[in-house]
Amino acid sequence: MKAKSFKHAFVDSIPSTLQEGIIYVSLKHKIAAHLCACGCGHRIDTPLDPEEWKLTYDGETISLWPSIGNWDLPCRSHYFITNNKAIPVVRKHNKWLLF
Helix, strand or coil: CEEEEEEEEECCCCCCCCCEEEEEEEECCEEEEEEECCCCEEEEEEEEEECCEEEEEECCCCEEEEEEEECCCCCEEEEEEEEEEEEEEEEEEEEEEEC
């Protein structure tokens, strides 16, 4: 997986059908959702809560912290969303590397 750009949309509720390349953010329901950055099409929900994920909005882009690790999906993708970009993380020689 190479770095992928997203757009963001602040919404009241997350739509039932998500569009590729958009991160939907519902502050009302404290959740962000997007289709997996690897392109597999799986929906990824990230609850916005200090115990789970934190959202940062700088007026132009969003970032989510910590990383998103899709360990239960066949793709097993792992990435950070930083400034509207998915930054892939891979494990090599027992070290995590950003690409």
